[in-house]
Amino acid sequence: MTILGKLFRTTAFKLSLAYLVVFAVGASLVLGGVAWSVNSLLNAQIGQTVDAEITGLAEQYESGGIRHLVDIIERRTRQPGSSLYLVTNFAGQSLAGNVATLPSGVIDHPGLVETPYQRQNDASPNHLALARIFLLPGGFRLLVGRDLEERENLRSVMIHALFTSLIWLVLIGLLGGLFFALRVLRRVDAMNATAKTIMAGDLSGRLPMAGTGDELDRLAQNLNAMLERIGELMAGLREVSDNIAHDLRTPLTRLRNEAEHALRSAETADGYRDALHKIIEEADGLIDVFNALLMIARAEAGTDPEGMVECDAAMAMRDVAELYEPVAEEARVALHISGESGLTVQASRELLCQALANLLDNALKHGAGGPLLHAGQATAEHGVVSMAVKRVGDSVELTVADHGPGVPPEDRSRVQERFVRLEDARSRPGSGLGLSLAAAIARLHGGRIRLEDNEPGLRVTLVLPAARPPVKMPERSTLSSVGSPALLEHGRPQ
């Protein structure tokens, strides 16, 4: 396509053309309307003047007869800028006045008439007059009129003005349209060029911005933000595939080694059976990792899971705590639950509980190692894991806190990533996906996850948007329906 062809096809140019037509029609209408009203105003004024003179002259005729009338008219014609006068007898012969010629027959028809004429002592032709012809008693005819030169001049000035302004309008409109079209075209071409390099695989390119803050700029800004997000996702994807490659390769290698080893060295049926059991275990582990990855991917894609309902946060927390309570007891860890009831979040109960289960699972696995530091606490237990629900502003915060070794501040955002496991946790079972799954679930619900120092230990908080304003509770109620009373002191440890 040629440059000009491209130019003419631009929206800006088409818009300019459309506006041009609209303005041209508008200008013509306005100017035409003005001309028409000026014309009729002038006509009316002339008509009134003429009528007034005729009335006066007719009165003079009635009082003084034809001779008196002729005298008056002759006197008036001598005045500069006078009206047109003509008095004839019944045969149409001129008796007095300053009109030299008239088309024949005009003088015979009384009434208002627009007619060409020639003035006495004036050679220029083509004068036009608005005149009234009046029949006087006795068969005389009286014509009084005004020259229309002024009106005609005005009309030609107006027509001229109309045409020149239209020409200018079209000219400026076309040039302006071309100018803007060119400007827009240049920017869009630049954007297209960038887009092409991006499509060719260079995701680092960004659309140029003129800095004017106009709609093209805003479009470019949003597209750039989109590119940024795509870039992040791509980077995330690359990282995940690297991690998957790494973390699935390890168990896959183990699985393969196990099978090979059995083929090579197992001799009894029991040996094969044991090997197969190990292989199935490895396969199950792989399936778990896979499921967790899928779930994270799904949560991060932001697909709204079906079944988002209003969930009681404390209830979900109590349910999960109840599920893990025997495990905690076996590990000699006390589970403390405290917080406000009646706090609701819009969530999928399943996912919310899964996130909480992951956090609690982590706390029990990694956070309950050391003996209790507080002298006042029951000494039979190895640790305390505290869970709490509270409302902070527009959010509901679900906290799981332990007194284990904790996570150093510099690692806190890293541990939320997939497969990241801190050095001293590598020896313990786990996939490294629990926390990232919890974080993904939080994001899916429009919330986030926060890691803090529990002095000592780790405090993980699931921050979720509250479903509705808090229900006014007269007192802070403490939740406790899990476990034996010996295991569950209410409230936080002192």
Add this chain to the structure above:
Amino acid sequence: MRILVIEDDAEAANYLAKAFGEAGHAVDVASDGLQGYAMAQEGAYQVLIVDRMLPKLDGLSLIGGLRQQKVGTPVLILSALGQVDDRVKGLRAGGDDYLAKPYAFSELLARVEILARRKSLDSGEATVYRVGPLELDRLAHKLTRSGRDIVLQPREFRLLEYLMKNAGQVVTRTMLLEQVWDYHFDPQTNVIDVHISRLRSKIDKGSDAPLLHTIRGSGYMIRDNPR
């Protein structure tokens, strides 16, 4: 038990036929949705195992069609789509149970056997379950063993109730998690095992004839001891 497997992957179908055969069940295989639909309407099967993605007629439409024809045979949906909302869709379409691929055969077997038995139980559920000396009164929320009261926490009661309802059947950990806790995710720790061992310590304590058995590689079963 007669089972109809509607599965387009011939290898998977053969594996199921063989495995169920070894467990003592007869299996017919349909390789596409339409054939499966016809066979399910005609044959007297105790359980249908339906893959979700089938040629000619997809699994969910097939189940919907059967339910419209008032065919009430229990259906277990097998699917590669295992997310929460996929499960919800499957059950809403008329499925009775949902198992995501890949699965352990022991899990599938346990679920199929319970589905088949549930049909015959449906007519009026008992209010009192008895297994040997153990007696669980669902209405009074009371448990006795040989007339001696045993106090259980609410969740332990529901756990035992589900086990006793399916007495003599293998119940897997996943099934317990789904039925008793209503969770469909996999807690990474073996929480169910700990709940079971706590329950076992309450009902089998001091008894030389334990009722609650661990079935290796599958799950748990409560059953009266053969004499």
